[in-house]
Amino acid sequence: MADRQIRALNVAEKPSVAKAVSGILSRSPQSNGLRVREGRSRYNKIFEFDYVIRGQHFQMAFTSVTGHLMELEFDDRYRKWYSCDPIELYHAPVLKSVPQDKLDIRRTLEEEARKSQWLILWLDCDREGENIAFEVVEVCAQANRNLNIWRARFSALIEREIHHSMQNLVRPNQLFADAVDVRQEIDLRIGASFTRFQTMLLRDAFVLDFASEDRNIILSYGPCQFPTLGFIVERYWEIQAHEPEEFWTINCTHNNNEGIATFNWMRGHLFDYTCATMLYEMCIQEPTATVTKVRQQEKLKYPPHPLSTIELEKRASRYFRMSSEITMKVAEDLYQAGFISYPRTETDGFSERTDLRSIVQEQEGHQLWGSYARRLLDPEANLWRHPVGGGHDDKAHPPIHPTKFSTGESSWSADHHKLYELVVRHFLACVSQPAVGAETTVEIDIAGELFSACGRVILAKNYLDVYRYESWGGSIIPTYDFGQQFVPATLTLDSGVTRPPPLLSEADLLGCMDKAGIGTDATMHDHIKKLLDRFYATKDSNTRFSPTNLGEALVMGYDEMGYELWKPYLRAMMESDMKEVSNGAKRKAEVLETCLQQMKACFSDARSNKEKLFEAMSIFFQRSNRPSGSAQHMAGEVVRRCGVCQNNDMVLRKKPDGNFMVGCLGFPLCRSAFWLPGSLLEAVVTQTVCEICTPGPIFKIQFKFRRVEIPPNFDADHLGCIGGCDDTLRQLVEICGTGSRNIPTVSGRGQGHPSLSSSGNVHGSARRQEVCMHCSQAGHSSNLCPSLASRGRGGRPPEINQQNGEESIPCDSCGAPCSLRTANTDANRGRKFYSCRSQGCNFFVWEENATGGRRAATGNGSQSNQSRRGGGLGRGSRGGARSGNATFVSATGEPISGRCFACGDPSHFANACPSRGR
Template structure:
């Protein structure tokens, strides 16, 4: 491309050598071109450390390393030395990224060793086309030593960490477990006669960790029923508009409340249009194409793997059809002739018409910058037009077309649409619908990979107009787990966490499959860990070595390597810090090797064992299913009839029937439970959370159970161990167990409150009261508000008031159960009721108790003071409430029945809690937005709060049967 006349030198014995005349820096010269295949040198340990048993594995963090030409590239080294002796200048034409810079210095080192007078220049280019190569020759510079040093640092870090942990894993595990159940390893084992090396990579394992974490999220999902109102309207005239409306409350997880709202809407019959809003919307054209964005989009749109995309992109680049495909840049330089590139495609039968509209100015727009510029290469774009070469396969044609269409799209104007929002009221409930009509498609015309638009056939409704809905239904459904991890999502997560570079992300993903750590569904293009991959991540999780599989430490190292490339840090500084971190983790891993082996045994059968694990997705070795990710709260059941009696150790007398033994046992699915041995007439059974991995009977008895019915005798508490990945952060310390009563869940751990095992006694018949109490809880110190988190979003604490409770007792209990918070009720915000009495609700204002008071109350309960401690807590929570006419409002005892069982099935299982500011509220996913969005701003803005007056006429009218 640089000269018209060129020929192959006859002396070339290895890579081809091309010669031609060219003017270099104002002098006519003979250019001699040759090449190398990737890295010329490799980093490795000296011979005395290379054999696995030649040294202690921990020595690999301090022994020297060498960078040398390996045996299989010595001939290429000799060829470079021969040419260097004959030449006066070395021009380095390697790829213009960090790896290319490092290879440049490898070539430079070999050539300078035989010719120290050799002048050195660096050519920088972005595409293999004549004008770009000629520009590079006219602007020769110097190689960048800092970028090369950054690669040297990464290579040494990866060598030391990878070699040490690969040796550790393989020595500890390879011959102890049968890996033949993993298809990709079966052929390798048949060929080699033994299990493969269990390799570790400091980028590959965080990548595997992302795959495993998503698998745990899928496995741990607890299906939760929900209900929502569906409203539809079709205009009477044929061919006119129709639409469906979304309920403003979204989904409700309480069937009784949903049925109540449905009834209210049914009785209203006529919907009133509250508002009709029209606005102009735009759909932004895409930003220029970076490497990772190309992989993310093409994996989902073209259904190609990231590895395949990069291979094809490299071939297109080498043939001169697209620019350099490994770039972080998504900003075009203002001086770049983008119109000239567009003009090359003006006659194409597929997108030429769109290119002509851009050139005419009708659609032209300077591409919107994406915010990343590596200062080395422009975004990926076409460099030469073609309708497709004869030897191109369909994948290459599709990728070239994608690059061209994306470039033309980013040079086009945004799409424009007209949006209409309609809001209606039906029985006090709000419903909304949105319609969108695309007015100007612009970039969408050339970009078939994206769509835009919605219902463009809305009924012609005006504000104040009323109509009878065509359909009003109460729909039910179940929450769904997150989808399995797609390659697009995996690349996006790796990018967000800084795992790998734009050039290596696809390689890290491919290695998961090659090593048998993950599998890819060819049809769905999603990833799932193999038992081996999940076992390794679970093992390091149990060992407390999250740095080895979570992305945080690797992201920090990648950031430091970027600092080396930018000259802000030295190679030695980054090496010292990384080696210090990983050496400490390695020593810990050696000390806890038995933990890793025991966790592997949960997923994989022992070598030589028949049957056993090896099944997909966890639970292989006889442990609880779904790997470390099990979850879910406990459930009590009553009513006899089923299955053989439990055979585990006794915890004491069943508190439900008062006669048979309560035993700690394990079900066929591996889940622990406490069950009455009298399965025929009692049938009491509590399934412990799936997060429990081990359970045994302790020597400590439960004071609370003894208080319920002393005649039954003590119930012993159980010692529980949990999968740490299933436990919310901060609730338990790693490798620590917990002690709890399986019968009532009584103990002081925050974990028990989180999984809703502690609810206190209620009658055997758990009837719905239709009485609800909510709390807007504000923290006085910083003005933040408490929200509890459900599977589907955040809401305010509260729920149904049980029989025998006062309204305040109900909301205090709910706040404790669902958010783990002890609260003091300070006022009333609203009192509401359905006009036919189907439901009644009170919303309180509250604040958290002082930590000292809450701690004292918990300590009293733990010390066995029982009801007295509970009364102290209630008194503290209700301090300042005036007396009613009937006497002082205090602790209302439960309804008297012969026996009690603990309420362990909350109306909705919470999944944690958090404090938020009013400003953060609109950005949170809310399970039901009306209460938080109404009352939190009201309280924050100083809205009126009613006093706690038990004699309030409104209170007595709505709640004549429930004391305040």
């Protein structure tokens, strides 16, 4: 028989389900018992047993995952915050993969799948479960292409149900999984784009004094967290907007030897003082009251529905002021230890098949509620009532109920005690009769005005005996008969003022989220916690939420833009889209495309309206003097309009290798780029507009160079322009090279690729097209700019000028004397150079690069590094030869060869060009 056996791999969503289902299935007579062995993951064991499906013998291996096996992430290139413009995140490639911490589960699945012919998926029967099922399929099918794949559909871990689903296996539902794929992708793209956008925009622009280390705070945006914040802000604004209004009401009391009755004016209250006074005076003039109605009726107060997650969270908050986050942590502990059922459930009604009485029976021994449990099971007490559900069913889990008796464990905290007691008392309450009361309502007439009073007597407390968290007040009033007349003890005209609604409590907030479909039972508390962690909201000692300045400013900013990104509509729209994908009405790709297109447009609009966010933030926070994070990280501070495509801005960026460039936002459609010197340490776009370069505006950049990598007479700090007017920048590009040299050439030069250039600023990059910094035209670099070639040239040749015995030469730039000095930086120690003494002039030339005539004339024998090395790289070592390419050694020791970009002469570089600056 063993030969005919099929081996099947069963996979559940969590270890507890694998264990429970294996336990049930292995109790059949053919199972040969239940064996357990370790898998690769310490949490996910493998259970083994035999089973017969419709006459076919199976050898079952039953293991589990822990929720989602895979994660959706952006392609590596887009993961770093400053790697791209956030708007690109609407199209950037995304990948689903198994994260590091789940690799061991993947190995178990692969190993077991290879040994199996069938795969049976026991994931939870909801959309997320179906999606996880397909993640499991992807991993298993890669290991074994011939698997026969089945889905078990079950709604409770009950013997009959589990056997039934095993005997009636179906195929997994791709549409359900697709719906989740849609949600994941939209959440990721929207969340990441807006989070990066608002964080980079605002974090460094304002003094956010609430956080000790405000440089690291993240101003996140999420389709669940923002609407949750929206509820808090909206209530807060409602309170702020409330204007107290005075009102008047007439109150009346009457007492006799039976007690006191307080009668309320049936008009409630009036805001018109004159009117209230007139009516009151009429009552005073004829104060005799006549009883016009006496109504007695039985009233029932019903026990709560069976406990769902949200109700558990709301009630723990209301009764114990326990946060939803703590509630879920403690509930998880109790569940793990087997004391309560699965705590993440939307179901608020018990299945007919649940053995409710045995759950009650287990609690009979408890000293606090044991006697109540015994009464419940006593038919004579007439206390039992089948629980009435609230109409919600997630088809996966029963309502939260006790699963094991405990009088309290030594490891339990006070919160564990409270929560276990709540679960037990709630369960006992919902299988109990409602409380019964007798209510008496009396109405009287005084001078035509009607008043009423109400009294209540509790006839049977029933469930209230065990559910001590709820009370039902009783008040006794005297007996009245129809037509009876009396004179009130007091008849007063009282004033009051209207009050604003209270701040939202945690229970209110959970209620709002539940109603609007924000989050799931398993995640709502996370969204609330996130608001506190992000400094968007605070919770006071009464568990009531207020927005912080930051939270209010963000909502205000988007509100001013006219976007309802902080309202729950976006989530509601996504939920309805998901439903349509689930039922096949819409295809996944079409929903994704439409939704992302809309959100991208919205993002783009929001970005162009960013002043609204700035204005809102300015109300609450001081502007900071810090350079913005985006500028620091080159995320895209605009430098100028792109002269090539004319369509996009060019922004300053820092590449992953540390080099800087100014690139067009239209990349990859437009590849124009300007690479900055490789010696650059930091660069920040300033608000200063260059007054020389056109077309403007071109914003100047504050550069900070690495001291040791630039010639000694250049300032490490330089406010420069990429528009073409900045000689210093040009010299440094030529001397130090650009970042683009470090990027490997994708294809060889000169192969006709339009983005390649034969030399110049972007010579190493096959990705970007060069842009001349002189004329802003594409196709050549600044050193080959035709506009420069036509400039007036032919100035006087350099001369030696001696003053006070010092060696000096006239400055090529301004004509002032240049002194011979000795470098003392690490990279160039001992090397001689000439530098201009004139203030504000940056002219500099290494001694060996000075003109041959001058070197010969100075004849001081100073030797360059190059000549000492014998490399023959400096012009000096060639004895002043004017033929061949000029060569130069950069500060990093790299030889650079080329020609003067000013006059095109290959014998020297521009910094030594005789024609420059004239």
